[in-house]
Amino acid sequence: MATVLISGLGLIGSSIARVMRGNDSDIELIGSDPDDDTSQFLLDHHIIDKRMNFAAAAQIADLIVLAGPVSVIISQLKQLANIKLKPDVLVTDVGSTKAAVERAAEPLLAKGVNFVGGHPMAGSDKSGSQFGSQHLFDHAVYFLLTKSQTNRKLIWFQTLMAGTDIHWQAIDAKQHDQLVSELSHVPHVIAVTLVNTIADSLAGNPAGLRAAAGGFKDTTRIAASDPTMWTAIMLSNADQISRELVQFQKHLAAFQQAIQSHDEKTIRETLETLRRIRKSLDEGK
Amino acid sequence: MATVLISGLGLIGSSIARVMRGNDSDIELIGSDPDDDTSQFLLDHHIIDKRMNFAAAAQIADLIVLAGPVSVIISQLKQLANIKLKPDVLVTDVGSTKAAVERAAEPLLAKGVNFVGGHPMAGSDKSGSQFGSQHLFDHAVYFLLTKSQTNRKLIWFQTLMAGTDIHWQAIDAKQHDQLVSELSHVPHVIAVTLVNTIADSLAGNPAGLRAAAGGFKDTTRIAASDPTMWTAIMLSNADQISRELVQFQKHLAAFQQAIQSHDEKTIRETLETLRRIRKSLDEGK
Structure with a gap:
């Protein structure tokens, strides 16, 4: 069974959790978010299995999805370079800007960690986990900025996100x-x-x-x-x-x-x- | 039976025609518009009874609704001051700006004609008679700029527009x-x-x-x-x-x-x- 950590359980992060849960994949979903209500809401609705501290969860995760604000993603990427991760882990993010994220991922890449940048072009003026939806990404473009990840890992991530009609689109940061x-x-x-x-x-x-x-x-x-x-x-x-x-x-x-x-x-x-x-x-x- | 002339059969004008028609009032609806297709569409759908030239129709109308672009409304108001109208006629417009319309209505007011300015705050990025709707004004604000009209005439106009949930709102031009x-x-x-x-x-x-x-x-x-x-x-x-x-x-x-x-x-x-x-x-x- 694979372990997925989603850090940042707002609109996007909680929607990714819903999609993965909806696929009935054999995964354990760990959520990490500073907000108690957000986490409890997703636990109560069985959308995530567990809430954990980011650094602790990162060490046991097979997939790490960084879904907080860009500023948090950037600091977490730097943090991950100093944590002992599983050797085969895939790290991805959903940040709305990519050049700054790629710069922040450099120490992680230097350590040979699988990383692919991502950005689903979906959103709402509503924010928060309760407004997330399994269908938020239907017909949406999901930009992928391929970096150090293996092809096998990328396909695995896309499989976890199956069941929603995403248009995967390769693009560079600039x-x-x-x-x-x-x-x-x-x-x-x-x-x-x-x-x-x-x-x-x-x-x-x-x-x-x-x-x-x-x-x-x-x-x-x-x-x-x-x-x-x-x-x-x-x-x-x-x-x-x-x-x-x-x-x-x-x-x-x-x-x-x-x-x-x-x-x-x-x-x-x-x-x-x-x-x-x-x-x-x-x-x- | 009252005769209503609607000049300009686009989104707003054709929607007004639909509302009046839907009320089953005992009225004859005359449409005036330079566009053949627009007029024919409304005739075919029995939304208007007749298509006529503006000046000719104005002489026999009990109510004249100017529903063209503001520039056309302005020139038609000047034109109406030189046409022999029925003594009890009510003239109104739906123009999106009102100070310029009121200036153009001055010659008409000087002749003692009933005039009330109007502006329904409803619209669409679609234009044209085929996109009009009997429900376009539901829950919309309809500004009224009371001028020379009698109260009786104003109530009559509002009665013709009944059956749609309009919020009538008095306002001055500035x-x-x-x-x-x-x-x-x-x-x-x-x-x-x-x-x-x-x-x-x-x-x-x-x-x-x-x-x-x-x-x-x-x-x-x-x-x-x-x-x-x-x-x-x-x-x-x-x-x-x-x-x-x-x-x-x-x-x-x-x-x-x-x-x-x-x-x-x-x-x-x-x-x-x-x-x-x-x-x-x-x-x-």
């Missing part, structure tokens, strides 16, 4: 971090800034809040996400996010100028071009 | 235009600019497009909306939108600076504050 900056981190900064801009004005305006239908709630939904996770993400991908924001600011300044000067032609052309692009996203072209 | 700028127009500019910023980078990156799950698609969905309608909106509320965008740019520059300088404290505090605010929106507080 491409990954640029892509998630564009698809996720920069949109997050924008959503947060939008809420910031109008918050004062909307406060104490019940009619306005009730009218906040459709567009506004959609655009800003992700601003309700977990601040700890997002602070770690922004710090670990700061240079890329910052560069993209500078580009965004240039485009926005041009559009603002067109609106301020009532430049109908520029406004219309911008909207028409972008409508075509946005539609092509939905069609997956 | 407050309205500021509110929709914040809730709708500025978010629209932001979404469009976000697509603009990353479009080049994503083009020709199928893995990236497939990975565009969750946040990104949500944030940018409204960029797929009708460019004609949105160009008209932006021009008619340009000063307000422009002012808000300048505020947004200031907030964004500060956040970008915090990210660039890896200022963990500022990033975390910003995210925590805004999460609280965004959550309070969902709770309607």
Whole structure:
């Protein structure tokens, strides 16, 4: 029987536990999380078998899944390089940025430990183990950053994650971090800034809040996400996010100028071009 | 039997037609729209009874609903001031900005015509009569800008729109235009600019497009909306939108600076504050 340690039992970690449990594989699932309620919830629901301290569990694990915030993943990777692990262990993570994670994994790689970086592109504005789901990764892309792991180990991990329709996608750290900056981190900064801009004005305006239908709630939904996770993400991908924001600011300044000067032609052309692009996203072209 | 003219048979206009039709009121519904397919679709589905030229239909109508883009509404209001209307007619519109509409209605008001401005806060990134629905306005706020209409006429209009759970909400033009700028127009500019910023980078990156799950698609969905309608909106509320965008740019520059300088404290505090605010929106507080 294999022993799996999942460290970080939030939305992603608890969903991975649910998927592995749902597969009825012959595994023992150990959870490690500083939060008592989270751990107890998963024990009560028989999603994990046991709760243990990270360092102790790491020594007996055949698979270690690091599913905390990026900052925690980075410190745990360094910690693992100083722990006596099982010789055949596979270490993986689910961090939202990968270049910083790969740097932190170097001491572990130097010791010849099997490591593969990972990032499932699934999430929710809800956080916490109770919102996890066996189906969170259905139809989602799961990025893999192959490093020192053997092929046999990688296939074993994918087998444990079977039963959910994951699109496994190989990528390198640089491409990954640029892509998630564009698809996720920069949109997050924008959503947060939008809420910031109008918050004062909307406060104490019940009619306005009730009218906040459709567009506004959609655009800003992700601003309700977990601040700890997002602070770690922004710090670990700061240079890329910052560069993209500078580009965004240039485009926005041009559009603002067109609106301020009532430049109908520029406004219309911008909207028409972008409508075509946005539609092509939905069609997956 | 009362005669109702709906000019502009897109998402909103055709939904109003469906609501009135669904009420089985004893009315004749005349549609006016430059698009042949749109008109034929509604005739085929018995949602409107007749298609007519705007000026001709206006002369025999008891209720005139202007449901085209704001630019069309403005020109039709001016046009109506030069048409011999029925003495007891009620004119209303559904335009997304109201100060410009009220200015355009002045000649009509000077002639003593019943006019009430309106704006249902409902929509979709889909446009066109086939996407209209009898339930589009369910639970939506419908702003009313009372002007020269009699109370009797206003109640009659609301009766025609019964059977859908509309929250009627009185507001003045200045407050309205500021509110929709914040809730709708500025978010629209932001979404469009976000697509603009990353479009080049994503083009020709199928893995990236497939990975565009969750946040990104949500944030940018409204960029797929009708460019004609949105160009008209932006021009008619340009000063307000422009002012808000300048505020947004200031907030964004500060956040970008915090990210660039890896200022963990500022990033975390910003995210925590805004999460609280965004959550309070969902709770309607």
